[in-house]
Amino acid sequence: MSKSTKRNISTTGDITFSDLKVTSPSDYAAGLTAIKSTIAHLNKEAGLYKALSTLNTMNQKEGFDCPGCAWPDPDTPSKLGEYCENGAKAIAEETSPKRADASFFEKYSVETLSRWSDFAIGKSGRLTEPMILKPNSVHYEPISWANAYELIAKQLHQLNSPDEAVFYTSGRSSNEAAFLYGLFVRAFGTNNMPDCSNMCHESSGVALGETLGIGKGSVTLDDLYDAEVVMVIGQNPGTNHPRMLSALEKCKKNGGKIITINPLEEAGLVRFKNPQKVSGIMGSGTVLTDVFLQVKINQDVALLKLMMKRLLAKERNGEGVFDHDFIAKKTSGYQDLIASLDQQSEQVLLKQCGVASAKIDEAVDLLAKRKRIIICWAMGLTQHKNGVDNIKECVNLLLLKGSLGKKGSGTCPVRGHSNVQGDRSVGIMHHVSKPLNASLKKVFGFDAPDKEGLDTVHCIKAMYEGSAKVFIALGGNFVSAASDTNYTAEALQNCDLTVSIATKLNRGHLITGKTALILPTLGRTEMDEVKGKKRFVTVENSMGKVHQSAGGRTPVSTFLQSEPSIVAEMANAYFDGKHTIDWLTLGEDYELIREKIAAVYQGYEDYSKRSKGSGFYLPNNVRVGDFSKLPGGRAQFSVCPVPNYDLKEDEYVLMTIRSHDQFNTTIYDMNDRYRGIHGERRIVFMNPEEMKAKGISEKQVVDLTSNYGDVLRRAEQFKVIPYQIPKGNLAAYFPETNVLVPIDEFAEKSNTPISKSVVVKIDAKH
Ligand SMILES: Nc1nc2c(c(=O)[nH]1)N[C@H]1C(S)=C(S)[C@@H](COP(=O)(O)OP(=O)(O)OC[C@H]3O[C@@H](n4cnc5c(=O)[nH]c(N)nc54)[C@H](O)[C@@H]3O)O[C@H]1N2
Ligand SMILES: Nc1nc2c(c(=O)[nH]1)N[C@H]1C(S)=C(S)[C@@H](COP(=O)(O)OP(=O)(O)OC[C@H]3O[C@@H](n4cnc5c(=O)[nH]c(N)nc54)[C@H](O)[C@@H]3O)O[C@H]1N2
Ligand SMILES: [Mo]
Secondary structure, three states, X not given: OOEEOOOOEEOOOOOOOOOOEEOOOOOOEEHHHHHHHHHHHHHHHOOHHHHHHHHOOEOOOOOEOOOOEOOOOOOOOOOOOOOOHHHHHHHHHHOOOOEEOXXXXXXXXXXXXXXXXXXXXXXOOEEOOOEEEOOOOOOOEEOOHHHHHHHHHHHHHHOOOHHHEEEEEOOOOOHHHHHHHHHHHHHHOOOOOOEHHHHOOHHHHHHHHHHHOOXXXXXXXXXXXXXXXEEEEOOOHHHHOOHHHHHHHHHHHOOOEEEEEOOOXXXXXXXXXXXXXXXXXXXXXXXOOOEEEOOOOOOHHHHHHHHHHHHHXXXXXXXXXXXXXXXXXXXXXXXXXXXXXXXXXXXXXXXXXXXXXXXXHHHHHHHHHOOOEEEEEOHHHHOOOOHHHHHHHHHHHHHHHOOOOOOOOEEEEOOOEOOHXXXXXXXXXXXXXXXXXXXXXXXXXXXXXOOOOOOHHHHHHHHHHOOOOEEEEEOOOHHHHOOOHHHHHHHHHOOOEEEEEEOEOOHHHOOOXXXXXXXXXXXXXXXXXXXXXXXXXXXXXXXXXXXEEOOOEOOOOOOOEOHHHHHHHHHHXXXXXXXXXXXXXXXXXXXXXXXXXXXXXXXOOOHHHHOOOXXXXXXXXXXXXXXXXXXXXXXXXXXXXXXXXXXXXXXXXXXXXXXXXXXXXXXXXOOEHHHOEEOOOOEEEEOHHHHHHHOOOOOOEEEEEEEEOOEEEEEEEEEEEEOOOOOOEXXXXXXXXXXXXXOOOEOOOOOOXXXXXXXXXXXXXX
């Protein structure tokens, strides 16, 4: 158990092993097993009937948006319900009959709860009323909403500067809540708005912004159906975006090919048995991946360069591979890219990426003649020191092929949280935007701050050093999601006040400032009513489409407030009627919030009306082939260096990944079915030959350590599991391994922690 100071709080919970069973990894995703698993899970967590009736309205036009991932819904949702096994688990969590209410907190101190595992903490159920943890106390106790708001206002007024407060956002909040929150934070006077994007797709945002002029993807679902080649890089859709498999299946049925690049052969990309079709349940399913390139961790740049070099060789051979018309008219930097490719050595790149040469040729052959190409990616590309370059290299490939701004082509960064993209679009951002500030002045009449705010990594450092003292979180589980768990825990405990607006208990409610508040809020599935009138919110999916979401269930407690109401009340208490904005009216009237969003941002005209049904797309310059806002009015090629790990004999590169039974820091269950792991999370995957060479046996218990900047970090007690992963690479689950990710190691330009490439050693002393 790792301890942190002040209250006697554990950052990990007591470490105990349960019964680990290991089976062969699955060679397909979904099918009947997924249906069985869904039903078993719903039965256990939520009561089957209740959960099924809730599920039936999910991702339907009049229903609520799945609180799972951000994958878009088809324009005509399936009659069988547009949901997946993991969406169902997300619903089961929210509809759990268990309650973390006042009597729960009276019974268990935060010190006791912190010794529980994340799994056990998460299973405590829904939060039901506002609670306060007072200085020197270890038990939360009830507080009225009014007193909670007054306390927050008082603490904010006591600060020497607004920059001593930090306002975090996780990506489940609606556009309405996020806009109001950003408005309040700017009116309060700071841009300290870190969000989960900083740990997630920030590298994509930066790379796409610099090369293509928009920090979002360009494709729509229809493009995926029309693509000739889809490359899926650094992403595990079978677990994290299961509904994407139906789109890939459709692409394959239309003749498309799939290239997968990953250090692991993930089941979901091998074969898919569509659980919404009889053939999927009874038959052998659809083979998805045509060419699998088993790259070493963070050697995608080397591999992509090699692919481009071989495409270039074909081009020079007169095979007509590149789109010269597009390159000449729409891009800049082509000659520099070609010169840099010529300078790279085939042999060096081949050795670095670790992929068999003949396999790379297979992929290159698929790409050479085809023009409609889409690249999909997620955390396998973004969470590295060179995360931004990884994505720029993907853009290079698409630009060479002219695969942008055309049907069946483009960029597809697959987003994580269901509304993380929307939150960003309506103002959750730590950078200063001059046009936004000008708009806010025009619409609301106040001067928004023009000093850059703190992102996730830098706000942790500020709290650690004492220059930030109040931490407010709109959703999420900051302490478990952020890097360097023990450092982050110290940082939060240094605060005078930490506030969490949340649906469920998590470790973030136990590792707190001197005073802590829990403000319980409505979940996506719940009805949001004010004065007898139902309200709906809106969200933006991974492909830039904005649509409505309205829950139908009776809220789990009459005390819950909606996120916009909570933000409005906080703002009202802080300004005490002395501001140009009538916060309470805005907090009550979501139509009015949407009108204001439309007044501040482009593309939201007639917002409420157009958000009905399947919704509307926001403007996207890449989709229409317009690069006029970029230097010289052209999309940019980039020249990126190849990352090199000079590993010592006893060092490995570790990627921290998700199991099939978790949603970020929420642990649904202890299994990772597709990878053959049952009943345990403290495991580390290692190459079997390497295990033999190093004298490590199956299920041997080891510690993992990382050593950056002379700080030795340790994650205790993991069982080693032989797995087909490249030599020199390891994989283990987050959040258990976040303790190893050093706070000062993050991607250049995007500041995203290096969660997918931590250099570690194995300490086998147990
Ligand atoms: N059920 C469920 N759904 C989720 C989530 C969840 O936790 N559970 N989380 C949501 C969120 S917030 C996000 S951001 C997404 C995350 O979705 P993913 O990015 O798919 O999630 P990870 O488990 O982090 O998986 C990363 C994948 O990248 C591979 N990888 C790691 N390093 C490298 C590398 O260097 N190169 C390459 N090519 N591949 C690499 C891993 O083997 C793994 O397959 O999912 C969202 N959806
Ligand atoms: N080592 C490592 N670390 C990582 C990652 C990794 O791959 N490896 N991935 C990173 C990524 S991609 C992300 S996005 C972050 C995620 O970081 P976060 O978004 O901070 O974490 P979550 O686990 O998604 O947050 C879950 C909590 O949100 C609250 N919640 C759920 N629904 C709602 C809601 O509707 N409203 C409100 N107000 N609260 C709600 C619940 O209390 C729940 O406990 O983690 C990052 N951390
Ligand atoms: Mo994410």
